[in-house]
Amino acid sequence: MAPPNPLPLSDEWKDADEYVSALLSFTTESVMFMNLCGGVHILDFLTRDPDLYTSLLPEDWCAFFEHHDIHSILQLLLREDIGPLCEQAETNTTDRSWNGSAFPPVSLLEYIRNIRRLSLRREFTPDKSQSLPRHIVVGMNKKKAHEVEQFSRYVASLSETIEESRGEPLTHIADFGSGQNYLGRTLASAPYHKHIIAIERKHQYISGANRMDVHARLAKDEKKKFMHNAKLAKLKKPKKQKNQCDDCTDTPELASPENPDVSEIKVQAQSEPTETPQEEAIGQVEDDIFSDTLGGMSLEANDILTSVEHKPPVFKPPPEVDSRGTVSYIEHEIKDGYLEPIIEHVVDPKTPVESRTATDEVVTQSENKPSDPRVMVVSLHSCGNLVHHGVRSLVLNPSVVAIAMIGCCYNLLTERLGPATYKIPILRSSHPRLKQTGSSWDPHGFPMSKLYEEYEAKTTKGVKLNITARAMAVQAPYNWGHADSEGFFTRHFYRALLQRVLLDHGIIPKADVPKDLYADDPENPESGIALIVGSLRKSAFVSFTSYVRAATVKLSQDPLRGDEVKKRVCTMTDEELQGYETEYLPTRKNLSIVWALMAFSSQVVEAAIVVDRWQFLREHDSVKECWVEPVFEYGQSPRNLAVIGIKK
Template sequence: MIPSQPLPLAEEWTDPDAYVEALLSFANSSAIFRHLCGGVHILDFLTREPDLYTSLLPEHWRTFFDQHDIQDILDLLLRDDIRPLLDQSREAAARGGESTAQWRGAPLPPLDLLEYIHQIRRLSLGRDFTPAQPGTPTIPRKIAVGMNVKKYHEVAHFSKYVDSLCDTVNEQRGDPITHIVDFGSGQSYLGRTLACAPYNRHIVAIERKHQFISGAKGMDIHAKLQEKKRVNMYNKKLVNCKTCAEPDAPAETDADRQESANVKADATEGPSDAAGGEEDMAMINVFRDISLAPGEIGFAPYRNVPKTATEEEVDPEKPRGKMDYIEHEIKDGYLEPIIKDVIETEPVEGETEAQGGSKDANVMVISLHSCGNLLHHGVRSLTMNPSVKAIAMIGCCYNLVTERLGPATYKLPILRSMHPRLTKDAVAYDPHGFPMSKRFEVYEHESGTGMKLNITARSMSLQAPYNWSKKDSEEFFTRHFYRSLLQRMLVDRKVVAKPKNPDNSDNLYDESTEPEDAGNPLIVGSLRKSAFVSFSAYANAAVTKLGRDPNFGEKVKAGMADLTVEDFDRYVKDYWYAKKNLSVVWSLMAFSAALVEAIIVVDRWQFLREHDSVKECWVEPVFEYKESPRNLAVIGIKK
């Protein structure tokens, strides 16, 4: 199961250290990469003078882009084989002239643009998924309740992968995994699948939200991992009803009839009927919640009787795994208190605690799309806890990862204006943040020391441009154009301040003195699909939502109150030329951000490499990129 190469790289890379060096060098030396990934924000696109498109991209790039449709440009960035184009351009450059060859009816792309595309592609991690075994794994319907198509695909493949990894750990260490700890388990789709057949693993799910745990336990009952609590209802009206018979009772035998006759005779000789009724009532109140075995109190127990062991054993659908839940907010990777209190106190099967049957736990920590630093805690758990023998972690929400080394720097003065939206993370110096590894922390480059990624860069790394269809991309571009155009209107109407363009000496992360500064924008968030049929519909929906802001709502409503549909249409007409420019920049940003994800994932792998206690570590895709783009798992096995 352990791959021949620890990272999913292009064929040209045979040495992972050479790849890491090339990745760090390019990410810190390429000005265009640094500016596309972290230096620009779509809200600033129409509020700068000169605009970002002119300031950011070289003139010969812009000339080339003007000659082609945005879908052709996406093909060049993402899909076309650029090696022939690159060879032709290099040959022409070596001769000192321009190539006469064409691409889609126009001159070849600029050589430095082709070189940039080539570098991004060769340094990106491979995302192609090849299952270890043919066929698509399935999940029983009772376990798959609540899963959408994406979640089903993720859980089906990753659960199979984790089970196989447990076998690999056993082969490598000669010590089987006894428990699997699921970080940030949520609704426990992954854990529940692993606890049921055919895996039957013992899962410890750690989740901080009580409502998620409560919902997960309800699904466990449906999957037969837990028995539903039965409430025995007591109907007082039926206590003295002589005509109601037990529906499930067997046919009355002669002995039963004789016993019944004796009981009636006793009742006739006893106290009054009223007294007898009270006595019967008392007996039922005492025993109504007790399950009686055959032979007790003289009648057969056909209700409230637990299944016998033999009945449970013959049930092929009953899971043999186990789910334990812990409501806990994970703040670091230290798990020993949980392992000691929850796992190691469990007796070995067939022995009691008094016999000393508890054994040391061999734990694997897993996570399917842990947000932000939670994945860092999971990776660190392998090095911090003696009981943790392996990890399998898939991250997401890189925008929620904190920064450990402080703010990044940019060469273009226009990109260095105040952005308070970046300040909080940049100056946090969070010890749990990015980067994790020493190599990334001490890497020296012309701008300073250490690999740094701000929240804008990390947010862009969540894009999945290789999954874009023509319809998808056009919708993205329209939404971003509408938002940047709305920002232009907010600036023109004095609702927010116009961005400043300070000198080089100014600090990008100085605190803003104006709370409504354009660098700290009003957040529109998600809107209904109907809001995107036109810009006027979008602007009205956005202004209505912004009007509810407790701090700036009244200012927004006052500043945008007298606008008409004609005003909105005029803005669209005046800035329509910028939509394609914005689309080009957004495409370049999303394409380039593949390296941001590579940097984050490789840093986590590098962290494991730097610890002597780790025997094997690698990164590989564990499900299809087209179904779930965040498909890279960081794997580690302890010595």
């Protein structure tokens, strides 16, 4: 099942070793790449002096960008065939043009070519032969349904391949960070019928997953349900006759063909209040109408006395539970890759294990012979270090024989080698989170492999990616449409402009260029204080005024500077805020260009992270095969690269 090439590379690479060497060289030596991926921050765009845009980009790049709008630039970065452009660039003719205007600089074309050739390929052809049944897909949106459908099919196929090569079946599949257990529930259901160990630290997720298991026919509903039937209760309740007086105990009989001698029963009516002549006239008219209506009806006595037959309600039996696949939930916070205690908890060696032969004869193993669990560890978009724990589980646990891990949220990874020490000009201000994450020295963090740890570069030792670079790696620029990109650019422009407002009104100090991004600055202690806006509603981005009003609601709650925000920013008029937007609107295009370059370059950051995980497996003798491949469509879910490992 392993692909011919262990990494999804472009055709120009001869083998994986050549690619890895070029990847590490580029990520540690390209000044432009290191600045765009971790060396600049959007918050500094309108607060730095000199201007960040001209400090970051070469003059010929800036001159070229002046002649093209942002969407033409995105077309060049992402989709334009630059092969013919590179050939034209080698000629010395001066009449070259692109898209009806200025021709791209040679250095820009070379940078685009390097980013594309070092990015991992994402092409995937989905299998749409059979979609998930409705009782399984409950709770999933379109994106999640696509991920679960394709990855569950991949995991099932991989498990069959492993069973054939090892000559023994896998006993369980462990899902790291199972969440609502969409993947595990699908694998436990038809047609896969796998035995799942769902490991999740949040109790509310497990409770919700248990309820969905009932709907998916994997478990019985333990709750006793009482269904009230109003019609049945009404039949059982004795009725009191309307015309029966207090002294009567028997139900009066009515005249019928069977009882012709029954006389008319006279019931004394209760005394009513005296009616006015007007009320009597109205009542007489109503009686006449009622009499005329009844006079036109032809009814027999049997018609009146015919009783209505009430049938008891028919309840549908609950759907039969499919017990061929099982789910075992473990509430546990995973802090490393050692899983043996959890596996032993689910698969107790002392408990007799029943198995069925081809003739359905039950065979009970001896209690003295311990069971031999063989587990595959899987993960669908586990955040941060959780994927590192899953990858390490293959080499730490005798029971784990294979892994299939898909990561996401690279910004939540920790750093193992300490602060980055690249000797390049610093173009960003200091930030407390940059110091905190860069100085964590977490043994479970990035990088995992010895190759990355001991790599000798011209500017540093070891491959290091700070939180800004890793946060950019979750971008998906190839999924951007016109409206999407405009929305991104507007949001970042408003946030950068708000930072300028905060600076002008003395809420934050002017950002200096530090000599060391990770060192404390005793001369400017306030540089380590960050104001975080967080997420806002879409209505906040209608205009800059709306954005400031919504953002200052959050900023005014800051314990250190909230009062200053209320006094100096919340009191600004709409005209003042509109003046800021008008003054700095020309910088929006420049900011958009930098953001587009950052998102485009971040593909190499993701490639470096994924390759590090593959390289870690490659360095262990106990691993028989390991590779990386896309397992669902990038357009549906851009974090589609799975790291696969199989033990010898």
